[in-house]
Amino acid sequence: MTSIVYYFQVHQPYRVKPFPYDAIGARSDYWDDWLNEDVAKRVAEKCYLPMNRQLLRAVERSDGAFRCSFSVSGTAIRQLAAWAPEALESFRDLAESGSVEFMCETSRHSLAALVDPEEFKAQVAEQRALLKEHLGVEPTAFRNTELITDASVAQQVKDLGFEVLLAEGADQLLHGRTAQALYGMAGAGGFPLILRDFQLSDDIGFRFSNQGWEGYPLLAPTFNGWLESLPDERPFVGLFMDYETFGEHQSRDTGIFDFMDTMVDLAVASDKLDFATPTEIARRDPIVEDLDYPRPISWADEERDVSAWLGNHMQRAAHEAIYKLGPAARASGDADLLNTWRDFTTSDHVYYMSTKCETDGDVHEYFSPYDSPHDAYLNVMNALEDLRRRLGAD
Amino acid sequence: MKVLVLGWEYPPAVAGGLGAACHGLTTALADRGHEVILCTPADGAPADPAPYPGIERVSLGGDASFSPFHPGAVLDPYAVDTAPGSASASGSLVPPVPTGAAVAGAASVEAGSTGLGSSRPDSHAQSARKLYGEDLSTAIQRYSREAVTRLKGRDFDVVHAHDWMTFPAALRLRFARRRPVCLHVHSTAIDRGGVSAPGPVGSISAVERAGLRTADRVCAVSGFTRDLLVREYRLDPERVSVVHNAAPSGVDSSPERVVGPEGPTVLFVGRLTRQKGVGFLVRAAARVLESCPAARFVFMGEGEDRTRMIEMAAALGIGRRVFFAGGVTSELRDRAYAEASVFVLSSVSEPFGLTPLEALRGGAAPVLTDACGVREVLPAAPVCPPWDAAGLSAQIVTLLTDEARRLAVVEQGRAELERLTWAESARHLEAALEMARSTSGRRTTG
Numbered sequence: 001m002t003s004i005v006y007y008f009q010v011h012q013p014y015r016v017k018p019f020p021y022d023a024i025g026a027r028s029d030y031w032d033d034w035l036n037e038d039v040a041k042r043v044a045e046k047c048y049l050p051m052n053r054q055l056l057r058a059v060e061r062s063d064g065a066f067r068c069s070f071s072v073s074g075t076a077i078r079q080l081a082a083w084a085p086e087a088l089e090s091f092r093d094l095a096e097s098g099s100v101e102f103m104c105e106t107s108r109h110s111l112a113a114l115v116d117p118e119e120f121k122a123q124v125a126e127q128r129a130l131l132k133e134h135l136g137v138e139p140t141a142f143r144n145t146e147l148i149t150d151a152s153v154a155q156q157v158k159d160l161g162f163e164v165l166l167a168e169g170a171d172q173l174l175h176g177r178t179a180q181a182l183y184g185m186a187g188a189g190g191f192p193l194i195l196r197d198f199q200l201s202d203d204i205g206f207r208f209s210n211q212g213w214e215g216y217p218l219l220a221p222t223f224n225g226w227l228e229s230l231p232d233e234r235p236f237v238g239l240f241m242d243y244e245t246f247g248e249h250q251s252r253d254t255g256i257f258d259f260m261d262t263m264v265d266l267a268v269a270s271d272k273l274d275f276a277t278p279t280e281i282a283r284r285d286p287i288v289e290d291l292d293y294p295r296p297i298s299w300a301d302e303e304r305d306v307s308a309w310l311g312n313h314m315q316r317a318a319h320e321a322i323y324k325l326g327p328a329a330r331a332s333g334d335a336d337l338l339n340t341w342r343d344f345t346t347s348d349h350v351y352y353m354s355t356k357c358e359t360d361g362d363v364h365e366y367f368s369p370y371d372s373p374h375d376a377y378l379n380v381m382n383a384l385e386d387l388r389r390r391l392g393a394d
Numbered sequence: 395m396k397v398l399v400l401g402w403e404y405p406p407a408v409a410g411g412l413g414a415a416c417h418g419l420t421t422a423l424a425d426r427g428h429e430v431i432l433c434t435p436a437d438g439a440p441a442d443p444a445p446y447p448g449i450e451r452v453s454l455g456g457d458a459s460f461s462p463f464h465p466g467a468v469l470d471p472y473a474v475d476t477a478p479g480s481a482s483a484s485g486s487l488v489p490p491v492p493t494g495a496a497v498a499g500a501a502s503v504e505a506g507s508t509g510l511g512s513s514r515p516d517s518h519a520q521s522a523r524k525l526y527g528e529d530l531s532t533a534i535q536r537y538s539r540e541a542v543t544r545l546k547g548r549d550f551d552v553v554h555a556h557d558w559m560t561f562p563a564a565l566r567l568r569f570a571r572r573r574p575v576c577l578h579v580h581s582t583a584i585d586r587g588g589v590s591a592p593g594p595v596g597s598i599s600a601v602e603r604a605g606l607r608t609a610d611r612v613c614a615v616s617g618f619t620r621d622l623l624v625r626e627y628r629l630d631p632e633r634v635s636v637v638h639n640a641a642p643s644g645v646d647s648s649p650e651r652v653v654g655p656e657g658p659t660v661l662f663v664g665r666l667t668r669q670k671g672v673g674f675l676v677r678a679a680a681r682v683l684e685s686c687p688a689a690r691f692v693f694m695g696e697g698e699d700r701t702r703m704i705e706m707a708a709a710l711g712i713g714r715r716v717f718f719a720g721g722v723t724s725e726l727r728d729r730a731y732a733e734a735s736v737f738v739l740s741s742v743s744e745p746f747g748l749t750p751l752e753a754l755r756g757g758a759a760p761v762l763t764d765a766c767g768v769r770e771v772l773p774a775a776p777v778c779p780p781w782d783a784a785g786l787s788a789q790i791v792t793l794l795t796d797e798a799r800r801l802a803v804v805e806q807g808r809a810e811l812e813r814l815t816w817a818e819s820a821r822h823l824e825a826a827l828e829m830a831r832s833t834s835g836r837r838t839t840g
Contacts, residue, residue: 021718314705314713374705377708392655
């Protein structure tokens, strides 16, 4: 029996509005609320609401046998609370079904775990409070921003009392070993890691609607056939993807909703497959081996490292400029300023500054509201300069 | 004198630069009592140019039935590349970028200005696109042909032609009408990209060279440009008069600077290109910030080096102190002049350079390279060689840390501004035109 571990990532950043040089010191409205509201409402309409409804029906239909997990970033929770409360309500319905696990992450979908442990702790506490308030849950599993993981991240997560961490099953980590088993983190006391099977995850998340792909069109019986044909000793398979895959990245007319519905029903009926959540796996399965992380590994781009966010000079300069304001923001005693600064820690801001080309560049461009990475950089740097002055920081 | 002025841009379609110089000189000639016939291209001229006493306007090249390669074109020896769009493909004469700032920049190389500063950027951009767009070589041929046909019954004593676009027309008139010509050089293809560049740059350079060697008299916008013409085009220095540009009009702002928590500002205004030495200023900025960590560097302007400069500032670790404001309105630019403590003209080859004069009006102290013409009229301004980032940073640091010295530089510069008027320039131009008349016919080349 192989357990399918679904994890869906829900995230929306607060995108920065055009902030030209002459706006510095003249106005302090950084967020493009028209755009943010527009995107939040559109995604709620096209993805969150219909897919949540579908998953809830699957839970009910299967009497709780269908199980899955989510992580909803704090910035997404706040946007939905403001602009699409019915979508947030439908997440709460899923949480109350008892079959859906909600994991924790940083409240701002930030890179704080890499550079600012104090801020990381604060954002985890904030996220716990948001999950409690809006979804009524107390998380036991953790996923760091974009699955960025190394021993230091795992140790921080462990110290905060979580039971398991989700991570990418990258080739450079596994060297041919399977991702379909529970590993431990070397250097963090063997803290449990559930890895993503990037092949099978990306079949749904990226390739499903790609007409140039040899597996196109992917039908549920085919996909479940692949899962059923996994060797018996594989305890689980991690299918991790952006939740916006359903209805947003891949539109409804690609058949992605029907695929998922059928896939779930076939798996529930199968005697070789079942579903489990991350915490259930961590409590159920033994750790087969500890893994050594040579460097932080993420689920992004071909490199599976942090180069999607910190790959070029602009990204590193902006990243540095953001975290440099942290001490002043936390010491300011001004809740608004601190909140504003924290929203700049959202990793998307530096992601938009990536200058990678080819396949990954397309992905970056798809998500970016800017004309070019250089515009993204200048915009954020201008806004940060304004914030720096308001904070009276160096 | 009856002067036939061949202009390409008038009144300025693009702030700073060629149009401003043509406008300033031509009106000042009229003010001095000369009769002026001013020819400008039919395309790109503003719909309703304001009349000026003593100046009669003629627009040339409006006959669209003319096709290039006309068998009767006498212009051929000087023709620029006639392949469609080739003149704009050089990347240095007319950047193929459809923005007002970039196209404008091509026209205003000599002024060290930017094509920022237009109060109505859209209409200016359109105008600049018409003047320096894809059809430039066709437009030049039309203009040159009609210079002869349309002016048939008109009399004049001397031809005064501004920059290479009008040189073919001037030479045709010299041949057809036996009138002396004085060619006025505001910038050269060499400043913009060097003669070694293949293709159109080379042929524009050829137009300049052939025209200047044939002309009866040459005016250069600076001694720097005169030296370049002598060196690169082998002109006899005796045949070249220097006619400096005037200072821009405007009200002087206070030179006093109250530096707030945002730190003192070092300003650059111009196209972000290699010619403007932007990379060298960015490297100097990194050195300045070592001793003046509160300073901020503001770059106003666009250009093909923009992305590279942004990345360079980030790579040098000074991204937080370097701001790229892009193309800005003249209002914003003037405000920047009035806020900046120091203004830097970092060009590696600048025929004149108007921006330091604008900066002085705003109360900013200029630092110049020794490869610009404007230093000839600002003898008190600190100077360093182009590419010398260490020297440039030292000059900037001195001005940022020694307020008395900074104020003295501004004060001395402003005293010079008073002397820089178009009336004064026109006096020198008049002498050059007289020399063109007196030497006419007595020399052939060189």
